[in-house]
Amino acid sequence: MTEPVILVDPLPRTLDVIMTPEIRARLGKLGRLVISEQRPMSDEEIELHLPEAVAIVGQTAMPRERLDRAPGLKAIVNVETNFLPNVDYAACQQRGIWVLTPASAFAAPVAETTLGLCIDLARGISAADRAFRAGTETYGLEANLDTVRFEGATVGIIGFGDLGRKFRKLIHPFRNEVLVYDPWLPAETIERMDCRQTDLDTLLSQSQFVVVFASVSTENAHFLGAREFALMSRGACFLLMSRAAVVDFPAMLAAARSGHVRVATDVFPVEPVPPADPVRTTPNMIFSAHRSGGTADALLAIGSMAVADLELILRGLPPQLCRRADPAIAARLRSQPVSKT
Template identity: 30%
Template sequence: MPGSPDPADRSRVVVAVPPELRAQFFTAGVWRELERAAGLTVVDDHSDRAAVAAALPGARALITSWRAPKVDAGLLASADRLELVAHTGSAVAPYVTEEVFRRGILVTQAGDEMARPVAEVALAFTLSLLHRVHRFDHALRGGLEWDAASEAPPRHEIHGSDIGVIGASRTGRAYIALVRAMGARVCVTDPYLSDSDAEALGVESVPLETLLSRSRIVAVHAPVTEETHRMIGAEQLALMPDGAGLVNTARSWLVDEDALLAELAAGRLDAAIDVFDAEPLPTGHPFRALPNVLLTPHQAAGSVECRQRLGASAVDEVLRLLAGRPPAHAVTADALARLH
């Protein structure tokens, strides 16, 4: 047809996302947009380094998902036209190296889309711990008589409760908005939170020790860096009041799991945990047997809506590239300091 572009000149995009995740990430409409804009090479076995390398020659963009091979000098040797790596997750450190940035290749992530669902799960965890819902569930499912199953430590409403938030990250701020809307008093520990930002968020900025000692619930939302490794250990947990609860929907990296287990086994604290040192969590892990612990299998960002936004965000970055527009969610080499 006169005026039609030569298929040989059509931009090509590699989608290194396995079939199950493609179905979750890309709605039919979003996928059609991508197909109209570019020629697609789909790598089903997305963790196969050789398969990704074979797909890269001539491609302008690469969409990655969890467990994809890291784009390093070796893979870049096959990427003669690559201009963009669009990651469907948040942290990019496991998937790109400094060499990508040195070559001027854009890197984007979709972490903004995870903040709301993770914050909602953290809120659900908070309410469960305050009202001891997890303890009642364990007791009834464990076969305790009604009266015995009705016994629990004092319960509290979120309205008027002191909630401590470690890390005013994207997710931390979304969580703060939710718990403040329900009447909680919120204090935050974050070395990068300015006084003006704290005022705008409606929170009090305090040292970690103060936050731990005064909070009925402590929610962890800090980033994963060398400085935050095991920032919550035995000494910090000991500062929490008897009956307080710890919520972790961030990363196990931030909490000394052995120290937390010791406090939980003693029954002094409660916890709701979505992330673990060993994943999958071993079937015989002590966490599984404790009645004061609520567990989920690293699924806080697993809502239908969130997965679709992750895919739409990555596709939008590709469409921006092909249209000559700047990316919406680019990251710099500094993002490699976030280890997970």
């Protein structure tokens, strides 16, 4: 009997980053591992092993014609955590192939960073630190003339997937009214999380803090632009925590530069950001170098979630930890590979 093969094509991740030795050993018990970590797996190597492949761990392109040559394939686990447009998701669904992502591994650290940035924008913590180092600090009430309280403030969340829901749970003790805009969800899902569904314009105009967790789709590229920033009240706080492409970045910088809004962003149109990029000198902004989710424990959770679900699938059981690609949604996403998360 031919030994089952698991293709491991995980770049930009590597197994030592996403798996402990114990988890990697568990993966090795599921089949013969064919690993390519120095470069993406070559077409020749992929084609050689497709007939025996039962699972793929990585971002390997799997169009319909390749799926035809992989009769035993049961699962594709994208450990970069984005559903890329290089897989025929509908064909996978028709053939009972699970296409999964352990993206929820990042939800807790991203939510934690988002809360920290909210409080920093509200209370001016990093700005006060910079003033102190420059010898221009002020004290007492004078130092708080432009600050607001996060506790009790209205928070608007744009995009209510894993990240948005985890953030909502995290801020419960702050007693915020939470507005949500997510056209892909029914009101019932949102209301069960003690939030109020609303349209985008209402959220922008009524929220002291606007937090963006939306994915990029074929329909929403740059949907937050100059008009939308103008709807926000002066002094409101805007946090971009998902993908840069959902925002008109020059419009966001202009809104911060004018002092109309305060901004924190974890993502940028080009990463790494060029040294001379004018974004670096834009006032009223806090910068985070696409680091909010990429903690060591979150990256290891990617591997443990992937292997745990593969163990179930190869026993004929459904996965329990990773999110499955829905062909209707995956076809609308415009995810691109990222090097740092």
